[in-house]
Amino acid sequence: MTYILRRFAATLLASVAFALPASATTFSTDYTDLWFNPAESGWGVNLIQQGNTIFATLFVYGPDQTARWYVASSMTGSTATSFSGPLYRTTGPYFGATWTSGGPAVQVGTMAFNFNSPTTGTLTYSVDGVPVTKSVQRQTFIGNNLSGLYMGGLTAQGTSCAAPNPNGPILVFNELTVTQTSGNQVSMPVVFFTGNGQAATCTFSGVYTQNGKLGTINGTWSCTTGNAGAFTITQIIMSLHGWSGRFSGNDQFCQYNGNFGGVRDVR
Numbered sequence: 232m233t234y235i236l237r238r239f240a241a242t243l244l245a246s247v248a249f250a251l252p253a254s255a256t257t258f259s260t261d262y263t264d265l266w267f268n269p270a271e272s273g274w275g276v277n278l279i280q281q282g283n284t285i286f287a288t289l290f291v292y293g294p295d296q297t298a299r300w301y302v303a304s305s306m307t308g309s310t311a312t313s314f315s316g317p318l319y320r321t322t323g324p325y326f327g328a329t330w331t332s333g334g335p336a337v338q339v340g341t342m343a344f345n346f347n348s349p350t351t352g353t354l355t356y357s358v359d360g361v362p363v364t365k366s367v368q369r370q371t372f373i374g375n376n377l378s379g380l381y382m383g384g385l386t387a388q389g390t391s392c393a394a395p396n397p398n399g400p401i402l403v404f405n406e407l408t409v410t411q412t413s414g415n416q417v418s419m420p421v422v423f424f425t426g427n428g429q430a431a432t433c434t435f436s437g438v439y440t441q442n443g444k445l446g447t448i449n450g451t452w453s454c455t456t457g458n459a460g461a462f463t464i465t466q467i468i469m470s471l472h473g474w475s476g477r478f479s480g481n482d483q484f485c486q487y488n489g490n491f492g493g494v495r496d497v498r
Contacts, residue, residue, distance in 0.1 A: 369443020383493020
């Protein structure tokens, strides 16, 4: 597998630039997470997103300061950053007893989320005529570690390139190794082959931070081909199978925007 990928890269790569396949897209940033207001610890809202629909569970308190539970089971996205739908109150049997049918869900109002970034937004809802507006953000309780061996790297579009370098897609892709220390310092060398078949390495180094389920890396990169500059990888999503994020950066030739990540190697 590695040999085939290397031959593919050597055939198409011109320095660090060559044509890329079209990338797939989803409806929006994945807003699935636990959201809260850090100044008001004790209440929150869980969002689970599938396609253009979010299922929200809101846990708050009533006038008597006892727990209240509401659900918005079909918040639909009118845009990639705005979701809204009816809000319901549900009832059911005592949890310590055998489950029987619950009572019908009763609509008590509406709920809307307007996200102003991948990690922050405004929650607006109403319950029995009482309106509420809150600023919320993703809640972080533990960070991921990206360390491992992957097949991957950078795919991006180069723009604002200085002559004689043309604008266009680049690919720095093959063997990606990620090392992340306890202080969240990250080193990510990508070993690949240039258009003339010579081995080359681009190393991306920076600091990893966690925001809810999303991660960010800010740092610098340099290549044995001579390319060097700064970069940011945002909206990093990690699983057992690999990770990916949105790349933005530059070198002495171009500005770059695209994707960075890899599929975990089985070796």
